[in-house]
């Protein structure tokens with residue numbers, strides 16, 4: 569069942585080590601099927617190189633295993649909490665990517681200073697207070713800190729990104745890490761200036777209208 573979603577979720581899990589966002593078997597990606605509401609997620613403790621679509625686990629929103637021979641990710645409860653409370657979310661990516669997580673280590677948000685990430689998020693990256701890893705309270709912390717947005721750090725832990733698909737959530741995780749690295753480097757040389765809220769808002773909507781092949785084809789020249 570859900571073969572196409574298993575392929576997508578497996579591919580997006582492979583993107584994590586391929587982009588330096590995780591080490592070992594840490595981190596995970598899931599996707600929710602819009603038709604059935606079922607969630608496909610990475611199995612627990614399996615090295616990324618060993619992941620194939622067949623190893624993905626299908627669960628319902630209560631955590632009952634619907635299909636799969638392996639145990640789902642230890643973070644499944646976090647993913648399911650987010651899906652239950654965010655009907656607009658169909659993909660979740662969790663990493664401990666180093667630059668973004670260095671902000672989480674300090675309990676700090678990532679300020680909105682770079683357009684490549686503010687285009688995607690429309691705001692800064694908030695940091696939720698510490699919550700026990702692997703427990704539903706981490707899901708609650710993410711939902712509260714994100715406040716309808718598509719990303720949040722969790723203090724002393726790492727990064728959670730969301731999207732309309734597993735692919736979109738993983739893309740946000742990649743751009744978020746790049747922005748965290750560049751912001752960190754900039755902050756080493758002194759204070760940074762956040763973009764004005766109105767300009768962040770304007771760029772966010774412009775990006776959604778114009779970016780990609782489905783957007784507006786007219787060139788602003």
Ligand SMILES: [Zn+2]
Nearest residue numbers: 595663701726
């Ligand atoms: Zn984690």
